[in-house]
Amino acid sequence: MKDFSSEEASHQSRRKLLKQLGVGSLLAATGLSSFKINSKEEAALKGNINHSVCSWTYGFLSLSQLCDVALSLGLRAIDLVKPADFSILKEKNIDCSMCYTAGETSLTKGFNDKQNHGWLIKDYLEAIPLIADAGYKNLICFSGNRNGMDDETGLNNCKEGLLKVLGKAEQYGVTLQLELFNSKVDHKDYMADRSSWGIELCKRIDSPNFKLLYDIYHMQVNEGDVIRTIQDHHQWFGHYHTAGVPGRHEIDETQELFYPAIMRAIYATGYKGYVAQEFISIKKDQQEKIDSLRKAIQICDI
Numbered sequence: 001m002k003d004f005s006s007e008e009a010s011h012q013s014r015r016k017l018l019k020q021l022g023v024g025s026l027l028a029a030t031g032l033s034s035f036k037i038n039s040k041e042e043a044a045l046k047g048n049i050n051h052s053v054c055s056w057t058y059g060f061l062s063l064s065q066l067c068d069v070a071l072s073l074g075l076r077a078i079d080l081v082k083p084a085d086f087s088i089l090k091e092k093n094i095d096c097s098m099c100y101t102a103g104e105t106s107l108t109k110g111f112n113d114k115q116n117h118g119w120l121i122k123d124y125l126e127a128i129p130l131i132a133d134a135g136y137k138n139l140i141c142f143s144g145n146r147n148g149m150d151d152e153t154g155l156n157n158c159k160e161g162l163l164k165v166l167g168k169a170e171q172y173g174v175t176l177q178l179e180l181f182n183s184k185v186d187h188k189d190y191m192a193d194r195s196s197w198g199i200e201l202c203k204r205i206d207s208p209n210f211k212l213l214y215d216i217y218h219m220q221v222n223e224g225d226v227i228r229t230i231q232d233h234h235q236w237f238g239h240y241h242t243a244g245v246p247g248r249h250e251i252d253e254t255q256e257l258f259y260p261a262i263m264r265a266i267y268a269t270g271y272k273g274y275v276a277q278e279f280i281s282i283k284k285d286q287q288e289k290i291d292s293l294r295k296a297i298q299i300c301d302i
Helices: 007-021 039-044 063-071 083-092 113-134 151-172 197-203 218-220 226-236 259-266 286-300
Strands: 048-054 077-081 095-099 137-140 177-178 209-214 237-242 274-277
Touching: 048 063, 048 095, 048 286, 063 077, 063 083, 077 083, 077 274, 083 095, 083 113, 095 113, 095 274, 113 137, 113 151, 151 177, 151 197, 151 209, 177 237, 197 209, 197 226, 209 218, 209 226, 218 226, 218 237, 226 237, 226 259, 259 286, 274 286
Parallel strands: 048 077, 048 274, 077 095, 095 137, 137 177, 177 209, 209 237, 237 274
Antiparallel strands: none
């Protein structure tokens, strides 16, 4: 899923970005430097929405480079980072708005299948203290695919497995967030493909440390009615992802969702967490891809 270039190509890309963005200078000792924060741009953000960006969507940058770009745009968090890379975030003084475990990350093998409970419970019990010690709050999890399983069995299995790690999550102040995907286009057979299924799981688990990651793109594809769903069920949603519909690309005038209205609906609920950009840019040039992120932040900064 990630597309990291070679070390030399990465260095060349970084030099190009530094020159184009005009936010850094080269150091003689290393040939590289961090982007300086554009204070005017950061100050221009209104502060109503806490912005983040998903690391994998900018895989042509190293995590360190992405931190520099994020800071230059006024972002204070990166989404979807493993504990092994927390030291990079610490060095850059940037938050991890959504964490992975240190072990295997599978979107298809989740808590709905008891055969996965052994390794999943081990991974999550090990990850929770690492995340808390780093000062982070959110840990992603997944239902997994159906593989012929009915909704009720999946709900019961997820509840059984998740309850075995939620005690530690509550103890350490970490919130597990189960992501909702669409099963129509991108994640065929994924079980948690409707907000109603996820909300029912939240009700059965009944823990303040278990929420849903409401991916706006995925839920628009599978069920629509995004703003009403946020208004009526926001208490179950602990995190948000964005992307354009159709295609999962830029959230601009080329797609059907009007993100300023969606952001206003999120803000009106009193939500204080992060909204992470997770669109896949169709731009070919690296600078244009970063400009797309800048534009997305401006669109969502209501």
